[in-house]
Amino acid sequence: MVEATQTKSKESKNIKIVKDATCTFCGCVCDDMELTVDLDEHRITKAKKACVLGRAWFYEHTIDDRPVVLIDGKEATLEEGIETAAQVLVDAKFPITYGLSDSTCEAQRVAVEIMDIINGSIDTTTSVCHGPSGMAFQGVGESTATLGEIKNRADLVIYWGGNPAESHPRHFTKYAVTPKGMYIPNGKKDRTVVLVDVRRTPSTPLADIFVLIKPGKDFEVLWALRALVKGKKISENIEKDTGVSREVLDDLVSRMKNAQYGVLFFGMGLTMTRGRHFNSGAILSLASDLNEFTHFVAKPVRGHGNVTGADNVVSWQTGYPFGVNFNRGFPRFNPGEFTTTDVFSRGEADAAMIIASDPASNFPKKAIEHMKKIPIISLDAKDTCTSKIAKVRFAVATYGINTGGTVYRMDDVPISLRPAFDSPFPSDQEVLEGIRNRVKELLKGDKARLAA
Amino acid sequence: MKINKTEIVDTFAEAFEMCGARVIITADTKQWARAAAASMTGFATSVIRCKLEAAVECEIPEEDTPDRRPGISVLLFTMSNKTIAGQLIDRIGQCVMTCPTTACYNGLESDNKVIVGGKLRYFGDSYQISKLIDGRKLWRIPVMEGEFLIDESFGIQPAVGGGNLIIFGVSKNIALRAAIAAANAMREVAGIFLPFPQGVVRSGSKIGARYKKLIASTNDAYCPTLRSISSNTVVPDKVEAIYEIVADGLDEDAVKEAMRRGIHAAADKGAMLITAGNYGGKLGKYNFHLHELAKSNKNKRI
Amino acid sequence: MSTTLLKLHTPPQVPLETEVISPTSLSGLSESGIEHLQVMHGNVKAKLGDFFKVTGKGGSDIHLEGDLSNVKMIGTGMSTGKITIDGDVGMHVGMGMSGGEILVHGDAGDWVGPEMSGGRIVVKGNAGHMVGSAYRGQPAGISGGEIFIYGNAKNEIGNSMRRGFIAIGGNAGDFTGVNMLAGTIIVAGEMGIRTGAGMKRGTIASLQSAPMLPTFEYSCTYHPLFLRFYLIRLQENGFRRIIQDKHLNGKYKRYSGDGIELNRGEVLLFAR
Amino acid sequence: MSSELKIVNGRVYDPKNNIDGKVQDVYVRDGKIVESVSSSATKIDAHGMVVMPGAVDIHCHIAGPKVNLARKLQPEDHRLDVHPKTAVTRSGTGGVVPSTFATGYRYATMGYTTAMEAAVPPITARHVLEELDDTPVIDKGFYVLLGNNAFLYKLLKEGRKKEFQEAVAWWIDSVHGYALKLVNPGSDELWKGRKNANITDVNEKIDHYDITPMHVIESFIEAADELGLPHPPHIHCNNLGHSGNISTTLDTMKAAEGRRVHMAHIQFHSFGGEINKNAVSGVKPIIDFINANENITTDVGQVMFGKATAMTADAPLAWMLRNVKFNKWVNADTECESGCGIIPFSYQESVYTHALQWAMGLELFLMSKDPWRVLLSTDHPNGGSFMSYPKLIKLLMDSAYRKEAIEHVNQKAINKTVLRELTREYTLSEIAIITRAGPARALGLENKGHLGRGADADITIYTEEEDKEQMFNAPRYVIKDGVLVIKDHEFATDHKGKILHCKPGYNADIADEIEPFFEDYYSVKFSNYAVSEDYLHHHEVIPTHPKDS
Amino acid sequence: MVETMILVPGRSQKQGTSLVAGKLKDEYKRVTSTAELNEKDMRRLKLKDGDKIRLKSDVGQTVVTCIAKKDADLPSGMIFIPYGPPSSELMAHDTAGSGMPLSKHMEVKVSKV
Known part of the structure; x- marks a missing residue:
């Protein structure tokens, strides 16, 4: 909130109004926002109809000056980030992707696809929510x-x-x-x-x-x-x-x-x-x-913006809503076995891709200890405890503010987003598509991995 | 031939094939198990009028019963395996289920089984519960005391009915003493029961009668009082009383063993003559020849 | 009977799925035949021999040695023979087994004997959650067999079980016998909360007292004779120290429930 | 780059073009059937094989929120029927409600190249389109549930027929739907508003609206006619599954008065007998009426024994089923638009009603005089999985097999039908009609269901076999849009099908009428309701033929 | 003095707004390390607003600041704290075959620092 008030002093002439925009902070996914966007400043100055959380959501998402990619804490290009991430995933024997509640369905679909391709696991914040x-x-x-x-x-x-x-x-x-x-x-x-x-x-x-x-x-x-x-x-x-x-x-x-x-x-x-x-x-x-x-x-009463979408996407692609494992070339479901808290706490996962969530701050201690031992790929619009320990950290655009796409309200009603302003950062969908394409190339010829 | 002074007639006992079941009754105390067994084996001396022959086989120490309580083994025989289930259901339902603290288990391992608990369970009026443990299906039927526990099904097998000895004595006392000794010895054999009171019968019967409606009537040939009247009499001089012992057994060997023991016991106690009843070998499947049995060692099983 | 010995020489880095370890799959195979059987090491296809040294050709008696706590699905679909595990074992041991015996001289992970229909599993140590339970979504759980855990087990023992006998020598977690359709569960130690929630039929007995749900109603204190059969069987199967004569002879409080469902289930708690 | 293909020496069944088993070649260029190709065309020798157009499923439930709920509901079903990935295709899970990828691939492996999702509440259209985009190989479209729409009811109540038709067109266009779908018209209001009540008669007043189901049915038939939609209203009648419902079904068909109408899963609506008593077959009067009235098309909704999932916008029906066997039950109300009920179900040979329904479906097929209008469906997954179509085809083609099957089911039920007396056997050409040419014609898909010039090159090639179930279970080749997707029974490549949809014309002012209603009674903004074309990906607009043009 | 209490972590508005501002920022850290206790419990434990208390569970421990809540609002024996790293520190990892750690109902030992 502090920063929001600081930036308020500046005025810009390049103002855009976005009507009927959607707030993706919580599962209410209210689609009646009227956003006033300062295009020069790359920020939203007013969010009519937004609640206190919604206002924070809109006001706090400004464009930070930070590198798009960090590998082992060092600045790198997007291509290098994608390359390293793809390598980490392909090399892993028990990789897991987790998060996705603050991503569009379009991005979620690619995340599931990557895990299908490399025989990993896909889990969403659903497993620690509803x-x-x-x-x-x-x-x-x-x-x-x-x-x-x-x-x-x-x-x-x-x-x-x-x-x-x-x-x-x-x-x-x-x-x-x-x-x-x-x-x-x-x-x-x-x-x-x-x-x-x-x-x-x-x-x-x-x-x-x-x-x-x-x-x-x-x-x-x-x-x-x-x-x-x-x-x-x-x-x-x-x-x-x-x-x-x-x-x-x-x-x-x-x-x-x-x-x-x-x-x-x-x-x-x-x-x-x-x-x-x-x-x-x-x-x-x-x-x-x-x-x-x-x-x-x-x-x-479901939580994060598009956690319901994640449930839907994972369900239609795999038949199961969360905690899905592709180790054997087809989806398997067993909460407690393939859910993220468990595969971390038991020390099983040997690589993880964390998208738009922060297990390093809200998972049990034992799980966090294991996360620190394995290569983590993180995609988030903000720096978090997780991005801090990531081997590859992607800074991505914020869905609903910088990117369009589909989100599902807590009652499964799908809504299209109306982005307010561009971000210099890629969307998580774009990063994931890059990783997917690279992973496919790396696995070319590896018939054993490609076919079940 | 003779054993000591006792004459063993060269004849045979003729026995029939029956259908047998063994029921183990347990209870909190021996007394209750006995009470149930007594009630269940009441009016079960002869298939002629009782439809069933039954008696206690033996008492079972608690460490050997299925539920580790004092138990009694009861053998129940009918003429066919069609009638046995009904008899078991009726008698267990009326005499065991009603008796305080008892439970009722199958005592025969057999591939041939009849449903008993599985029918009696309806008494539970849908409140009954089945339990399956290690292949054994039990029914728990709620009763005013708690629960009556019974096996789903009981094994049945072909059995032998009508093994017998007829013991002649110079006096009623001597004849009875010899008969009791024989009965006690015979009862010791596993798989054997003696359906008559204390195992001894005084009203031996023959097939048919002068009265058309009777299928059996007194065996006039053995009635001392008719020695001078009956043309069939076999009662020698000096014989004042004759008793018969009927032994039913789960198999031929058990009956043989029981008769062997009975012959020796009766002879020991001064029976004057031992013979056996038969129908000329026309009716029964089994013929037990007394001489063959008596020849074998007194103290050794066949 | 010759023994097939499988000794772990290389612990798996990630979970190893070895549903091939069962008498039927090993039967008739040579040592190298067994070593060539395919297992899944995470998402990588591997050979049994990459992890185990095999001694003896495949028979009906299999011995496993080593820390197998990260090895899953041993004895899947087993129908005959015996598997003895010297050490801890991972999840899904004895999954879908219909006969034979699995003996674990250590702890077992979650999901001991899921979808079991016969045979016996004995775990001498502790077990995890969902001992003898249905998999998620499945309306009916195990349909037979016996599972004996000498130590503790956690939540949802016998979830939706339809038949069979589960015994826990130590304590049980929450929701013991939840949604049970029938069958018998005996817990010698303490049970957690919400025992028997949603049960239709079946018996849950404990040698301790336990908190009851509001939909279970106390009926009486009595001596449930049938229980002796189970207790005696346990005494004969390694529970002699835990199951005492007083438990055979004593009285139990009978609660019937679950009132929301058929109300034909029972919870029996040892009284005196 | 032009891609060419020629299929030579196959026995071709192309009923639309009157080709009945003639050995002739089929040519493909750039995804279309053509009259000739160059010599460099890839050749498929179909000697000893049967060549048919790709099959078209006119009524199934394969995508969208209710399907996804039913999927999520049954992990036990998926676990036992996994769908492994291949080097070219994605993985998934099967069971009676497969995952999207498994759905597309499995349809393709049976020679189906088009399938229509039969019930979509418009507010969920985005979801449906997203799932359909993940449903590979096949072309697909969906029917829009408008028969319980609160705004449209309001217009009907006010007698504003013109605006009603405009609004109907707006709705189809806004969500990219293909056809109008009515499900148990009038029932939603009673279900949601009157403590789970249901409509029992087509002439009963619908609460709050002063109209009747009959009124609703007539209005939609008229609207579709005026708008010239390629497919007429697709109607799931009132009283589904209730004994004696034939009178409702006949009333509904009569309401068309000669205009086109499609009766969905007619088997479920062909019960004779008295209400609330044990049902008997009422197939005769139903099929007689259909035979005599060419304006009517129908799909059978055959029941197949085994696992099914009742999945319907008819919420009261699902509630009725729930009370038969208390098991998992899903109810989902969609604001202003629809209801929904889901029940995992299993049809058993020994159960009277199940056997009766099975027999009634077969009666319908065997007593039908016009295969072009009585089409094959199981109302997947309501009557059984689409995976059971080959078995159904065998039941129709092989009377000896059918006779044997009849002996294994509840005889009391069979005795309430005339199934034993029906000895008819479908020919390959008739099968091609009820699975290809017929559904394509009923849908108004001129480029589907045949192999004439200009048709979409959706082709299936079967090895001819005595056992028709085996034959139809696994085509040797499947060509979609001219691409050889399945070669020698295996996937040679992945492929994305198209979305088929309509763009009926309407006066844009109708939006101004609808918007205030949204502000009052919907939970989403009007401006966020219409679905952008981004969701269509590959798509094709099927032309409408409005009356006044 | 050490007492056993039930810790109920949950969302709060400030937790939500500070979360979007940034989890690595001070406000979020402050919000998620401030626990609410019943006023009577605080008096009994000789605590006043702003005091530091140590919360200890079977798996970990953390030190947070406490503030008083009215008896009517927060029953005695309960502690409320907005979700965050401190509450995670106390959370056991066993999910009992559900994937969900017990995050909202933890037995903790409370003592003044």
Whole structure:
């Protein structure tokens, strides 16, 4: 934020307005931005309709003066970077590509292709975000909806284990709580909003009903709700165990069953705590169960801009949403075996390409220790802990600000980006295409690697 | 021939093929296992009117039972393998399942099996649970006490029914003493049971009767009171009482061994004469010749 | 019975996938035939002999020596014979096996005996997650066989199992017997949380107490006679120190559940 | 650089050009069929082989959000059917919902060179186009789901027929669709708005709109006619899968009043019997009506035993199936446009309904009098995988095989059909019609489904074999756009197919009508809705023939 | 005094805005090393706003600054901290066959530095 205010003092005549641009900071992927772009300064000076996170996203993405490529910390050309990266990947026996949540689908498609070509692994930040929800989906399915449907119809909106006011600020105002919809003519007045969390957050004041739950007890409460919805008995100790009284549960059940169109939004309070995929599975099942009585949907409130796109791309190309291994010339899926945290923590990967994410800062210590031992190729618009330890570091343009392409909103709705200004840096798609082409050349004649 | 002073008649016992099953009843205590076994083998002396012959084979120490509790082995024979499943289901259902603390297991290894627990499970009214362990399928049927545990299926095999000895005594006391000694000796043989009370029969029967409807009637030839009336009498002078011992066994050798032991035991206890019942070899598959059995060593199994 | 000895001479740098190590694949092969069998070293096709010294021709009795914690899929699809592993072993040991025995004198990684339908796996050390579980998305897990872990095992033991017997001598992680369809799991030590979540039928027994989900209801304290069969089998298979007479004779608290599902499953917790 | 190819000595089946098994040569230059080629042309000797145009699938579900959800949903299905890469092709996974690459390659390995994705909510068109771009070899297009569109309903309610037709054209053009698709018209509003209710009658009022499904159906048939779309409205009727639904199906067909209409997966709509009772075959009145009315085309939607996945915009139907066997269930509501339901499913020979459906599909084929209008499909993957087409062809061509198959299925079901009495055997020419010439004609694809001059050089060459399943399972050669993609059963090269789409004309002012509705009821900006041509990559616009021009 | 508490890392607005500004910058480091504690817990541990505390888990430890939250907002026994390198330091790597480390529910020992 500091830099944004500093640059504000300058004025330029070369101003461009980009209407209906898309903010790709969080999974809301709001496509109604009006950006004022100072083309001389290469920066966005105003982002109308953007939330506080969106403003930071737009204002902070200026063109830094830094080399496009560093190899072992030394400045190099793009071609040299691509050459070294391709060599690293081709030489590796267990290479993995990770990240991709802040990349366009076009770039993601190339990333998967590279791993297919060299028989590596592809994983995305999904595995440490709503990967468990994806696993739950594979077990029980889901009832879901696009956000517009929720805006138009939902009269009961429940948020569970999330804090959208801080993580997805416009989730309330643009999609799910305050907007007026086709059958919700009065906006928030026509909806009941329930928030379930382990602590009060800036999201809490918005709720009509706040349910404070003991940490780590989400599964138990969801399980109890499922039982009550089905008219089954539950333990008398429920309040003692979970902090939620029987009266509150009964009230919630009756509201859910009597809603016209209900929605359960859930956050990483479920996926990142003990129980993981089973927590997500419990909430997906609860929504499905409720369809016996009314119309009910559930949705993970997904994080980074295009993490949903990454899920889609990896799924359509391989059949699996994340954590995919091509070692044997065809995709295999097994979370815990081929997911990045695990292959790093167990010391398995012998090279990694990290795209638009920073595992060196947010992975467990043991995983980070291994990352420091192997050649890392990093592609990011910013310097990060990961780019700092990379053997080859590419500085790339920022998607949505400098490059076009496709991103998927958290509800799988695809949106095309409207870039605001050019970047001297290549897009990650361009870098990846370069690496792909070079890798193909290097493997020419290596039939064993090319065919399964 | 003679053993000591006892005359062994040169004849044979004629036995039939039957269908046999072995049921192991266990319980928390020996007493409960016995109670169930007694109830289950009640009214099971002769297929003539009982449809089934059954008796306790032996008691089994707890270390040797499937569930490591005191147990009793019961043998149950019917005339055909079509009727055995129904008898097992009825008798286990009425006499074992009802009896406190008991469980009921198959005691015969056989490729030929009948479903028993798998039928009785319906008593569980859908609350029954099956368990499969090391190839053994068990049913847990909820009962007021807890659970009744029973094997899914029971092995059956061809068996031998109707092995017999007929023991003559100079007095009722002597005859009975010899008969009891014989019965006790015969019962020791594995795979053998004696379906009659204490193993001894006093109302030996012949096939048919003067009354058309009866398929069997008293064996007048052996009734001391009819010695002077019955033209068939075989009762010698000085004989005051005759007893028969019927032994059913899982196989021919067991019956032979039991009869061998029985002959020697009865002879030891002063039987005057030992003979056996037959139908001239026309009806039964097995003929056990007394002389052959008696010749073999007293203390050695065949 | 002659023994085929496979001794690790070069530890793999990255995971090694050796589904070829099973009596059926080795059967009839010479030493060099065995050494030429293809394995996957990460994404590189390699030969078994690149990693193992083979002694003896292929038979039904295979001995493996060395730290195999990075070696995956040993005994895949095995139907007969015996594999003995002197050391730790990696993931997916005994995957899809239908018969025979695998004995591990060390620790095993995640996914012991997935999709198993028969045979036995004995792990003398600890095991990882998902012992005897279904793979992701699969509605039914193992359909038979026995898995005995003498030490601890982690989460999701017997996930969605349909038949079979899993025993853990030490502690279990969370979600033991989750979504179980039937079968038996016995944990001698402590179980984590959410035991039996979503189970339809089946038995989970523990010699310790355990926290229960709100949808499991206490029925009674009684002596479950059938359990003796399992406990005796465990005593006879190396658990004699852990399974004592009091466990054979004692009473167990019976909880039935999962109330959300069929409610025909049970959790039995040793009481006294 | 011009590339030439000549295929000599093959027995050619090209029904459109009245060639029925004649041995003749086929010439290709630059991706098109030509009358002659130079002597330097690459030669393929097709002696003892059957040469047919590449096959066209008129109704399948291969790309887009619902397909991708169904893919993600079934890792267990992929694990057991991997699709390894080759030196020239990408890897993937199979199962009943294969990955995109596997889909394209597998279609090609069966001689299919064109496939139409049958149900796309327009808001997801970008996604569909991205997946189709990753679906190699085949040409493809998609049908736009407009039959439950809230804005179009509003126009119908207001009686603004002209604007309705303009808006329909705008929608197709904006998302690069090929045809109009109606699925259970009217049901979405009840499903989403009235606690999972469903439409039960074509004359029932749709909540909030004062119109009926019949009204919707008539309006779309008229619109397609006016716009001159190459393919008429592709209709998935109301009451799919319900016993006694033939009356709904007949009502729907009658609504066309002689105008062109395509009835999707008609087998699912041919149930006789009473509502909510055990169904019986109602094929006779349905096929009689189709036989007698040349304006109607249909695809059968054959059920094949084994794994399937119900995947449909008919959300209430998926809910009904979910309540049969409580398993994984997906429901996905798309704002203002569509619903969607997904259920992994398995058709079993022993199950009455499944066997009945299997038999009904075969009845439809065998009682059809015009193969040009009763076309082959399994509604992949709803009735079974497209990979089962060769088996289906064998069932149609080999009555002895069929007779044996009949004995293995639920006899109670067979007894509710006349299948046993049907001894007809399809000829190779008829197979070429129901898999090539017929679908191409129904789609208005003039360059597909035949080998006449100017046609796209999409050609399949099969080794002639007695076992027709084996024959159609693995063509020896597949030529796409004149490129020899499969040679001796193996991929010789990778190839990208085209997107086929329409650009109906309309008055651009209609956008001003639509925009305010978007601002109120959609969650994306109107200006971000229309799909840019960048997503088309290789593509071909199929001309429309509007009435008033 | 050492107490065991439950650490709940999560997103916050400042974490989000400072993240885009740059992870290597001071603001991000400051935000991600500031933990919120229940006011009563702080009094009991004799802590005041701005004090340094040590958080120790089975796998690692870190020192962060603490600030008080009202009892009604943050239940006793819980600590909230925005995601970042300090919370990663405490995170165990076992994902239990899910790919997801337990990032939001960690038992930590808390002591004043």
